[in-house]
Amino acid sequence: MKVLKFGGTSVGTPQRMKDVSALITSDGQPKLVVLSAMSGTTNTLVEISDYLYKKNPEGAYSLIGQLEQKYLAHVTELYQTDEWRERTTIFLKEEFNYLRSFTKSLFTSFEEKAILAQGEIISTNMVTNYLLEQGVNAILLSALDMIRTDKNAEPDFNYIRERTTAQLEANPGYDIYITQGFICRNAYGEIDNLLRGGSDYTACLIGAAIHADEIQIWTDIDGMHNNDPRVVEHTEPVRQLYFEEAAELAYFGAKILHPTCIQPAKFAGVPVRLLNTMDPHAPGTIINNEMQRGTIKAVAAKDNITCIGIQSSRMLLAHGFLRKVFEIFETYKTSIDMICTSEVGVSVTIDNTSNLQAIKDELKKYGTVTIEEQMCIVCVVGDLATQNVGFETRACNALQEIPVRMISYGGSNHNISFLVNASDKKRTLQALSNTLFD
Numbered sequence: 001m002k003v004l005k006f007g008g009t010s011v012g013t014p015q016r017m018k019d020v021s022a023l024i025t026s027d028g029q030p031k032l033v034v035l036s037a038m039s040g041t042t043n044t045l046v047e048i049s050d051y052l053y054k055k056n057p058e059g060a061y062s063l064i065g066q067l068e069q070k071y072l073a074h075v076t077e078l079y080q081t082d083e084w085r086e087r088t089t090i091f092l093k094e095e096f097n098y099l100r101s102f103t104k105s106l107f108t109s110f111e112e113k114a115i116l117a118q119g120e121i122i123s124t125n126m127v128t129n130y131l132l133e134q135g136v137n138a139i140l141l142s143a144l145d146m147i148r149t150d151k152n153a154e155p156d157f158n159y160i161r162e163r164t165t166a167q168l169e170a171n172p173g174y175d176i177y178i179t180q181g182f183i184c185r186n187a188y189g190e191i192d193n194l195l196r197g198g199s200d201y202t203a204c205l206i207g208a209a210i211h212a213d214e215i216q217i218w219t220d221i222d223g224m225h226n227n228d229p230r231v232v233e234h235t236e237p238v239r240q241l242y243f244e245e246a247a248e249l250a251y252f253g254a255k256i257l258h259p260t261c262i263q264p265a266k267f268a269g270v271p272v273r274l275l276n277t278m279d280p281h282a283p284g285t286i287i288n289n290e291m292q293r294g295t296i297k298a299v300a301a302k303d304n305i306t307c308i309g310i311q312s313s314r315m316l317l318a319h320g321f322l323r324k325v326f327e328i329f330e331t332y333k334t335s336i337d338m339i340c341t342s343e344v345g346v347s348v349t350i351d352n353t354s355n356l357q358a359i360k361d362e363l364k365k366y367g368t369v370t371i372e373e374q375m376c377i378v379c380v381v382g383d384l385a386t387q388n389v390g391f392e393t394r395a396c397n398a399l400q401e402i403p404v405r406m407i408s409y410g411g412s413n414h415n416i417s418f419l420v421n422a423s424d425k426k427r428t429l430q431a432l433s434n435t436l437f438d
């Protein structure tokens with residue numbers, strides 16, 4: 001069986017929901033389909049939660065009302081029969097009354113996560129109802145019964161495998177299994193999520209769990225482009241990526257994929273195909289276990305990076321210095337992305353600054369600490385093994401005019417990363433595109 005995931009734009013209007021339904025039923029093959037919330041909905045739910053955190057129930061109430069009107073209008077457009085219009089209207093009214101119930105109670109991150117889950121719950125119910133109205137043999141399985149995170153907020157893979165398999169075995173013979181992306185339960189059984197853009201992660205976790213033939217991520221662009229199309233002009237689709245290359249691009253900012261979604265597919269050896277819902281016959285990108293030699297594939301950028309420098313003459317010829325430094329980051333559960341060392345100093349980058357002050361205070365015991373904010377990691381991905389003489393030079397040459405704060409090369413065979421000021425991001429990406437892909 002294949003697992004197909006459709007993102008927010010792909011189900012963003014009633015017409016798109018109809019198109020997706022036609023697409024998933026066209027070949028008669030059984031499928032497991034993961035859906036995101038309609039585009040814009042999760043952002044509105046975040047905004048509603050923000051009003052509730054700020055103890056402004058009127059603000060939340062007004063946004064809930066606007067969203068409800070939008071959805072009720074979709075019902076008229078999506079369904080042809082009174083029966084399914086009525087059923088879906090009743091469902092939506094219950095949903096929006098549920099959202100309204102949060103305006104009367106204490107508001108914590110627990111309530112926020114329950115609110116954020118409703119976008120996917122609504123979209124999957126609407127599409128399943130549409131398929132049923134069309135006479136398709138479809139069933140909705142709740143992701144809340146299949147996807148769980150552990151105490152470290154990481155997916156609990158054994159649980160996911162057992163529960164997904166059990167759900168499919170308990171409901172045999174359907175042509176289309178629909179489920180929600182993004183949402184899950186945590187180790188305490190509470191509603192949680194896999195962070196923004198997490199529907200890709202759901203699809204890859206499920207695809208790996210059931211050893212799917214293929215995981216397809218359907219979105220609004222023809223596959224992974226060789227640079228960020230939101231920033232750089234004339235980007236081109238990349239037709240094939242090695243798992244590691246795709247994982248690096250996703251982690252370092254290629255928004256088309258959730259940062260960690262490739263890992264489960266890679267471990268299970270399930271190929272991932274990126275496809276365009278707006279142009280279903282376009283070839284897209286296949287991500288698999290084949291490493292193409294001698295090519296640089298793509299460039300991506302990760303924003304909101306903070307660089308921490310620690311200078312200390314005590315580091316000179318001393319052993320154990322780096323361990324002490326890294327222990328501080330471990331204590332504050334802050335992961336490091338890039339690292340460069342010299343005899344008298346070390347620089348690292350982080351993207352989670354929630355414990356920055358405490359980390360800085362601890363690091364001061366070991367040296368002089370400097371913090372540089374608003375930086376950006378630009379990552380070049382491809383066959384960058386050391387024996388490929390000259391590839392890293394080409395990337396460095398592209399950046400002749402740009403102040404580069406750190407360079408990381410040799411950590412893997414697939415990546416060279418540069419740390420630059422966020423204000424230089426656009427020209428860095430453009431310069432790399434001009435040099436590497438023209």
Ligand code: ADP
Nearest residue numbers: 007008009219221223224225227228254255256
């Ligand atoms: P979905 O809602 O389907 O999950 P996303 O908005 O999360 O879609 O991801 C698709 C978007 O990712 C594209 O519209 C594009 O603007 C952006 N994007 C950023 N970098 C890349 C890249 N290297 N290749 C393709 N798309 C990219």
Ligand code: ASP
Nearest residue numbers: 036042182196197198199
């Ligand atoms: N709806 C969620 C979001 O907007 C998850 C997703 O679309 O992947 O982040």
Ligand code: MG
Nearest residue numbers: 007197255256
């Ligand atoms: Mg996405």
